[in-house]
Amino acid sequence: MKLKHILTGTALAAMVAIPAFAQDDTTTVGFVYVGPVGDGGWTYEHEQGRLAVEEEFGDSVETVYVENVPEGPDAVRVMQQMALNGADLIFTTSFGYMDQTIEVAEQFPDVMFEHATGYKRADNVATYSSRFYEGRAVQGHIAGQMTESNVIGYIGSFPIPEVIRGINSAYLHAKEVNPDVEFRIIWVYTWFDPAKEAEAARALIDQGADVVLQHTDSTAPQAAAAEAGGVFTFGQASDMLEFAPEPRISSIIDNWSPYYIERVQMLMDGEWESTDTWGGIGSGMVGIGEITEAVPEEVRASAEELIASIGSGEYHPFTGPINRQDGSEWLAEGETADDGTLLGMDFYVEGITGEIPQ
Amino acid sequence: MDFGSINPTLLIASLMVAATPILLAALGELVVERAGVLNLGVEGMMITGAICGFIAAVTTGSPMLGFLGAAVGSALLSLLFAVLTQILLSNQVATGLALTLFGLGLSSLLGQGYVGMRAPSLPKVDFGVLGEIPFFGRVIFGHDPMVYISLLLVACVWAFLKFSSAGLILRAVGENHTAAHALGYNVVVIRIAAIAFGGACAGLGGAYLSLVRVPQWTEGMTAGAGWIALAIVVFASWRPWRLLLGAYLFGGVTVLQLNLQAGGIAIPVEYLSMSPYVITILVLVLMSAGRAPGSLGKTFHAST
Numbered sequence: 001m002k003l004k005h006i007l008t009g010t011a012l013a014a015m016v017a018i019p020a021f022a023q024d025d026t027t028t029v030g031f032v033y034v035g036p037v038g039d040g041g042w043t044y045e046h047e048q049g050r051l052a053v054e055e056e057f058g059d060s061v062e063t064v065y066v067e068n069v070p071e072g073p074d075a076v077r078v079m080q081q082m083a084l085n086g087a088d089l090i091f092t093t094s095f096g097y098m099d100q101t102i103e104v105a106e107q108f109p110d111v112m113f114e115h116a117t118g119y120k121r122a123d124n125v126a127t128y129s130s131r132f133y134e135g136r137a138v139q140g141h142i143a144g145q146m147t148e149s150n151v152i153g154y155i156g157s158f159p160i161p162e163v164i165r166g167i168n169s170a171y172l173h174a175k176e177v178n179p180d181v182e183f184r185i186i187w188v189y190t191w192f193d194p195a196k197e198a199e200a201a202r203a204l205i206d207q208g209a210d211v212v213l214q215h216t217d218s219t220a221p222q223a224a225a226a227e228a229g230g231v232f233t234f235g236q237a238s239d240m241l242e243f244a245p246e247p248r249i250s251s252i253i254d255n256w257s258p259y260y261i262e263r264v265q266m267l268m269d270g271e272w273e274s275t276d277t278w279g280g281i282g283s284g285m286v287g288i289g290e291i292t293e294a295v296p297e298e299v300r301a302s303a304e305e306l307i308a309s310i311g312s313g314e315y316h317p318f319t320g321p322i323n324r325q326d327g328s329e330w331l332a333e334g335e336t337a338d339d340g341t342l343l344g345m346d347f348y349v350e351g352i353t354g355e356i357p358q
Numbered sequence: 359m360d361f362g363s364i365n366p367t368l369l370i371a372s373l374m375v376a377a378t379p380i381l382l383a384a385l386g387e388l389v390v391e392r393a394g395v396l397n398l399g400v401e402g403m404m405i406t407g408a409i410c411g412f413i414a415a416v417t418t419g420s421p422m423l424g425f426l427g428a429a430v431g432s433a434l435l436s437l438l439f440a441v442l443t444q445i446l447l448s449n450q451v452a453t454g455l456a457l458t459l460f461g462l463g464l465s466s467l468l469g470q471g472y473v474g475m476r477a478p479s480l481p482k483v484d485f486g487v488l489g490e491i492p493f494f495g496r497v498i499f500g501h502d503p504m505v506y507i508s509l510l511l512v513a514c515v516w517a518f519l520k521f522s523s524a525g526l527i528l529r530a531v532g533e534n535h536t537a538a539h540a541l542g543y544n545v546v547v548i549r550i551a552a553i554a555f556g557g558a559c560a561g562l563g564g565a566y567l568s569l570v571r572v573p574q575w576t577e578g579m580t581a582g583a584g585w586i587a588l589a590i591v592v593f594a595s596w597r598p599w600r601l602l603l604g605a606y607l608f609g610g611v612t613v614l615q616l617n618l619q620a621g622g623i624a625i626p627v628e629y630l631s632m633s634p635y636v637i638t639i640l641v642l643v644l645m646s647a648g649r650a651p652g653s654l655g656k657t658f659h660a661s662t
Contacts, residue, residue, distance in 0.1 A: 036577030038466060038473045068578060153620065186619040189631050193581040194572040196612075199376055203616035206368045218579075219474075220572045227479070227573075242474050354622050 027268055029053060030087040031065035032078055034094035035192040041217030041237040042191065042254070043067065046093045046116075049256035056261045060268070071096025079104040083111045089267050091260070092116065094191070095160055101125060112272055114263060117162055119343050121274050128259060131280030132162065133169035133342070134310045135252035136213075137317035138288055139234045141306050142250060143211040144174030144181050145299045146232050153204025154185045155197060155214040155221060159357045161345045163215050168349045169317045170213055173306075175351055183352055184209055194220035205231055222248055232294070239289040250303070251289030259285065278339065281311040318342065323350035364617045370497045370610075375571060377609025378508050379404070379563040379580075383587035384594070384601055385511055386559025392519060392596055393552035394532035394653035398454030399439055401584025402461020403557050404564035407432040409465040411565025412477055412575045421480040421569050425504065428565030429558035435461060436557025440550040447657050458584070466577045477573050480504065504566055509602075511559070516598035528552060532651035535658040545658050560584065593639060596651065608638040 031050050035043035050063050064087065066078050075097050082090055083104065089112045092101045098118035105113045105125045117129040143152050152174060156163050167185060174181045184207060186200045193216075201212050201221035211232045214221045219240050225231040225247035233243065235251025259277065266272045279285030288307050291300045309315035320331030325348040331337060348356060383400050390397050407428035414427025439457050442448045483506065485499040519525040528548060530538045535545045567583070568575050590608065594600035615630035 036466060038469065038577040040474055040574075040576055184620045184622065186616055187631070188616075190581070192578070194574065194576050194579045195376075195379070195567055195581065195583065198572050199372070199613060200616050200620075202372055203613065203620045206365060206372070207617065207620045209620075218572075218576050219574055220576075223476075223572060223574055242476065355626075357626060357628055 026060055026062045027057075027089070027264065028062045028064065028085075028087045029264055030079075030082040030090040031063065032069050032075060032082070032090065032092045032094075032097060033065060033067040034069060034071065034096070035217055036067050037065070039192055039217050040219050040240065043093070043217065044238050045254040046091070046256055049260040052257035053260050053264050057264065057268075061264060069097075072100075075100040076104055079113075080107070083108040087111060089114065089264065089272070095158075095162060112267060121276060123274055126263075126272075126274045126276065128263075128277040128279075129162070130254055130285045131278055132252060132254075132286060133165045133317055134280045135286045135288055136166040136169040137173045137310065138303055138306055139213055139250065139252065140170035140173030140175075141177055142291065142295060142299060142303050143170065143213065143232070143234075144176070144178035146249065146295065147174075147178065147181060147211045149208045149210045150178065150180045151182050151184060151208040151210065153201070153207075153209030153212040154183055155200045155204070155212065155216055156185055156187045157191050157216050158189060159187060161343060164348070164356060165342055165345045166215055167352065168345065171352050172322065172349060173317065185352075185354055187357055188216060190216065192217045194218040197221050198224045201225060201233075202228070219243065235289050241289065244290070245292035246294040248289075248292070249294050250291040253287035253289055255285055255287050281307060282313055324348070325350055325352060364614075364621055367493050367496045369613060369617060371500055373606060373610040373613045374497075374501060374505055375609075376613050377605040378505055379566045379571065380583055380587045380590060380608060381602060381605035382508050382511070382563035382566060383560040383584055384590045384605055385508070385515055385598065386556035386563075387587060387591045388594070388596055388598065388601055389515060389519075389528070389559075390552050390556035391591060391654055392532045392651055393528050393549050394535055394651050394656065394658070395443065395549050395553060396450045396454065396655035397436070397439055397457070397553060397556060398451060398588065399436070399457025399461065399584075400556075400560050400587050401580055401582065402458035402464075403432040403435055403560035404461075404567075404584045404587075405465040405578070405580045406435050406461045406468075407561025407564030408568035408579060409469045409472070409564075409575060410561065412472055412475075412568040413468065415477045415565075415569055416472065416475055419478050421478050422503070424477065424569050425562055425565050428561040430561070432561025432564065433554045433557040435464070436553050436560070437550070439557075440553040443657070444546045444549050444553075447659060450655050450657070462578065469575050469577060472575045473577075475575065477569050477575075479573065480570050502570060504562070504570060508562075512598050512602045519598070529651070532653055535653045535656070539658070539660060545660075549658070560587075563587070590638070592650075593643065595649070604638060604641075607641060608634050611637050 033043045037047040069075050069078050091114045093116045095117045101113050101115040102120050113125045115127050118127050171183050188196050188200050197216045198220040201224035205228045214236050222233050222243040225233045232249050233247040235248050237254050239251045239253050240248050316336040318337035320335040321333045322331045324330045410431025411424040411428030415421050415424025442453045443450050480502045482502050489495045489499045531545050531548050539545050590604040594604045611634040615633050
């Protein structure tokens with residue numbers, strides 16, 4: 001598998017090298033993708049953002065992308081190649097590119113980088129992410145009321161803060177509406193492996209889960225749930241509307257287009273600077289896909305309310321009292337979590353069983 | 359340790375499903391390697407089979423025609439490898455790797471219009487009352503036809519290699535192509551046939567992913583299954599029944615580790631995650647004493 005990745009990475013890097021796009025009057029924007037653009041999830045949505053940039057700026061912008069870039073040394077080569085070929089701004093769109101982005105950014109101080117979902121910044125490295133946990137709160141709220149077995153399955157990718165935050169947020173809001181709810185969590189150690197995701201979904205369903213949440217990128221868990229019948233799921237990153245009205249009963253949609261357009265515009269105007277953007281439901285970066293008629297009317301209504309109150313900033317999904325898994329206090333009554341803690345979250349909240357892999 | 363929440367019936371039933379794509383692809387490669395050819399393009403042929411099968415199934419509405427389309431599509435792709443390595447005498451390792459890259463690209467090109475579509479589902483074989491027998495009903499009689507076809511193929515390949523004269527010739531070609539040539543056998547033709555069979559099997563494996571296991575078309579969906587198939591051939595020391603064992607063991611541990619996690623068993627997840635690879639390698643190393651076919655990977659040219 002390693003070999004394949006290396007070969008693919010190298011071959012793709014070589015392909016990027018072919019187009020001559022280093023004219024000075026056009027702005028060149030590069031995108032590094034972790035999955036294929038046709039994954040129907042995470043990478044697909046970033047690709048939509050890239051297309052939106054092309055649409056917006058026409059001939060004054062040239063974009064280039066490399067898909068299926070493994071998180072590791074190959075990513076460095078792909079980024080270097082892009083920079084050498086005259087990219088002015090490079091978006092690296094997976095958490096695992098964090099160190100590589102910083103490394104390459106040091107070598108190319110004149111090229112601007114933007115890293116998605118990371119926390120390391122430099123003068124020419126900005127970060128951006130979405131408050132997916134806001135969407136997870138809505139999913140948990142619906143899931144807690146839809147489950148009859150009180151077992152909710154969760155397919156986790158890697159045990160990083162972003163994923164753990166999502167689990168905690170979904171759990172807290174499921175627990176709020178259904179005190180008997182229990183989470184079963186499987187770590188699959190991949191963002192994209194449809195067969196493995198399908199198997200994980202089946203294992204969860206075999207063990208009694210009748211709602212399955214996923215933090216992986218393919219629609220395979222949806223298909224597994226559809227086959228099993230009587231199991232509800234949520235779209236992840238993309239709407240995954242092809243599985244509506246059930247098993248997919250709602251979704252979290254990443255909407256990167258406005259951000260990408262804004263940042264490219266800033267670069268062209270010479271106003272680009274290293275910033276940290278973390279948008280949520282309020283700013284439209286996190287979209288909630290249609291809640292289908294499979295969900296009872298009153299649940300739908302309360303979910304809409306929750307979406308509205310999170311969107312307006314009136315309610316924060318992490319509002320105390322919340323204890324950590326070991327029972328120690330994390331947030332006091334009425335206290336809300338600060339972004340720093342959320343970005344580094346490495347613990348489960350009280351009530352979730354199991355341990356986070358270290 | 360509490361295994362209470364894990365249902366052994368469901369576990370065994372799902373491991374058979376999980377192992378089938380790897381088993382099919384590995385079985386094809388086994389025949390190819392027994393004929394003395396090393397085709398590292400299994401991953402590329404699998405993914406090509408996945409999309410060809412998906413297109414055929416969606417177009418015709420029949421999953422079985424989908425599998426047929428997958429077998430034909432991948433066999434055609436493997437013939438490209440055959441022409442390059444057997445007639446134009448290119449290096450097998452390099453050509454196989456190139457075949458994988460080509461297959462990945464070709465499949466994403468062919469699959470452009472098929473993202474997000476749903477394939478017609480393959481119904482389980484109906485065994486009537488047999489399916490209601492406790493445990494065995496679900497494990498033995500509760501599957502779709504491809505699971506049985508894959509088992510049947512293992513038996514056929516085993517019988518072919520062991521008992522038929524054609525199998526003997528194929529093995530002879532793999533062990534010592536110069537000697538086989540001297541005896542008057544057409545090494546190149548036999549190898550091309552083996553390569554096409556290997557391609558067809560890899561295609562079936564890929565289509566099992568896109569039509570049954572996932573079942574959807576997504577780019578890159580084989581995610582390394584072809585490489586695992588290649589490894590299983592080596593560790594099974596080129597014998598069909600050991601291959602079956604290896605594939606089921608790998609599938610079994612994969613499914614078991616997911617179930618253990620879902621059941622909240624307190625084993626660190628990292629160990630669970632790597633367990634399929636480690637256990638498969640360990641067991642097969644312990645029981646293997648096999649030797650690779652003598653001419654494996656060597657280029658044959660009639661004048662040498």
